[in-house]
Amino acid sequence: MKTTYKLISKIGEGGMGVVYLAIQEPLGKQVAMKFLPQSVAGPAQVARFQREVQAAIRIRHKNVIKILDCGQKGDQHYYVMEYLEGYRTILQVIEDEGRLDWARGSSIMEQVMDALDACHESCLIHRDVKPQNIMVSDQGHMVLMDFGLVKVTDADTLTAAGKIMGTPSYIAPEVFLARDITSAADQFSAGAVFYELITGSRAFEGATVADVAHAILRNQPVPLAQIDGDLAPYQSILDKLLSKYPEDRFRSAREAADVLRTSRTLAWREEISEAEAPGPRSPTRRVRKTELARVPELANIQMDPRSASSLAWPRPLTRKPIALLIVALLSIVGASTSLWTWSRNNTGSSTIVPQIPPASAFDQQVMARSPQSSHRTWRNSAMRRRYWTGSLLSPSI
Numbered sequence: 001m002k003t004t005y006k007l008i009s010k011i012g013e014g015g016m017g018v019v020y021l022a023i024q025e026p027l028g029k030q031v032a033m034k035f036l037p038q039s040v041a042g043p044a045q046v047a048r049f050q051r052e053v054q055a056a057i058r059i060r061h062k063n064v065i066k067i068l069d070c071g072q073k074g075d076q077h078y079y080v081m082e083y084l085e086g087y088r089t090i091l092q093v094i095e096d097e098g099r100l101d102w103a104r105g106s107s108i109m110e111q112v113m114d115a116l117d118a119c120h121e122s123c124l125i126h127r128d129v130k131p132q133n134i135m136v137s138d139q140g141h142m143v144l145m146d147f148g149l150v151k152v153t154d155a156d157t158l159t160a161a162g163k164i165m166g167t168p169s170y171i172a173p174e175v176f177l178a179r180d181i182t183s184a185a186d187q188f189s190a191g192a193v194f195y196e197l198i199t200g201s202r203a204f205e206g207a208t209v210a211d212v213a214h215a216i217l218r219n220q221p222v223p224l225a226q227i228d229g230d231l232a233p234y235q236s237i238l239d240k241l242l243s244k245y246p247e248d249r250f251r252s253a254r255e256a257a258d259v260l261r262t263s264r265t266l267a268w269r270e271e272i273s274e275a276e277a278p279g280p281r282s283p284t285r286r287v288r289k290t291e292l293a294r295v296p297e298l299a300n301i302q303m304d305p306r307s308a309s310s311l312a313w314p315r316p317l318t319r320k321p322i323a324l325l326i327v328a329l330l331s332i333v334g335a336s337t338s339l340w341t342w343s344r345n346n347t348g349s350s351t352i353v354p355q356i357p358p359a360s361a362f363d364q365q366v367m368a369r370s371p372q373s374s375h376r377t378w379r380n381s382a383m384r385r386r387y388w389t390g391s392l393l394s395p396s397i
């Protein structure tokens, strides 16, 4: 028998469409249907949408929204998902209850990481992890929504459409710089959500899109210790998630989930031992850093010794100063030798040799690190120049 959907009521609306509660007939089952806005339904987006829905349908994970079906009604594209009755988005939770304590916040984030790991294992990058796309039940069960269905946060769309859809506060630095997007971009976004969840404030803020992008590329969020001393031991976990460099984040969402799980177990053990300890109870409970360091996964996480300013893009070439010094000395010796040879061979000649400007250190880095086509390399360095000259971050984005 043919499946049909009867729309009941509108549940909500976001930047990428409208969500309705519907009844799936003939089963009589409640489902949620999300309709894409026609403005993003060009042929390329529709093809991508269908490809990614097919991939998403295959993911079966307790923390990932179940996509049940997709189709077209008139010229409107939609997908059907399970209806999460009684769940609230993280945004609603923060609005209703303020910031969550570490135990609750890290429990939710652990599930987010589990969900991301499932997506990454299926070669899907979510690309839009934000508080509006994370729903939780009152019992603490988390469901990640809208994963990788429509690519709206990548640099191609950013520059091609000339504007950012949705909030840019959770977008990873490499996305702004049009670098290759890997699953590590999701870790950064999840880290920004996590920060907001346990502090009640956004990690990166600004009055305009350009200000937010600048904060993401250059600034560090207010340290956890300044917000709540009890959160201080967890700073290194946030630092790793929010590293400006994808390669400095956790090796995988799975690793991040494991670390969060361990930290929560420790916090819980500490609470028990304090409760059992004789004498007056300490007014503030702190997980000691020494104790965290005893756990192998956490011991590997070190605070980044570089200052906030030195974390800025592009990555400064300060890692091998001695090697650089040797290269510079060799270059000077080579240049002097060539000049001496040339002057001996060309005495009296007045030919002017055109000067080719040397590639900048950053361009050399891009060329060395990027195995892609020369077009991609050119685009990366061109994007970078546009960033530094301010044109990429102009308010017209």
Ligand SMILES: Nc1ncnc2c1ncn2[C@@H]1O[C@H](COP(=O)(O)OP(=O)(O)OP(=O)(O)O)[C@@H](O)[C@H]1O
Pocket (backbone or CB within 6 Å): 011, 012, 013, 014, 015, 016, 017, 018, 019, 032, 034, 065, 081, 082, 083, 084, 085, 089, 132, 133, 145, 146, 166
């Ligand atoms: N499967 C679902 N079950 C229950 N409620 C849902 C479901 N999907 C979405 N919602 C509700 O609908 C609202 C709008 O969701 P939607 O995904 O359209 O918006 P958004 O996440 O704010 O923006 P974006 O379109 O960029 O993802 C959500 O905030 C949530 O409250």
Ligand SMILES: [Mg+2]
Pocket (backbone or CB within 6 Å): 014, 132, 133, 145, 146
């Ligand atoms: Mg959404």
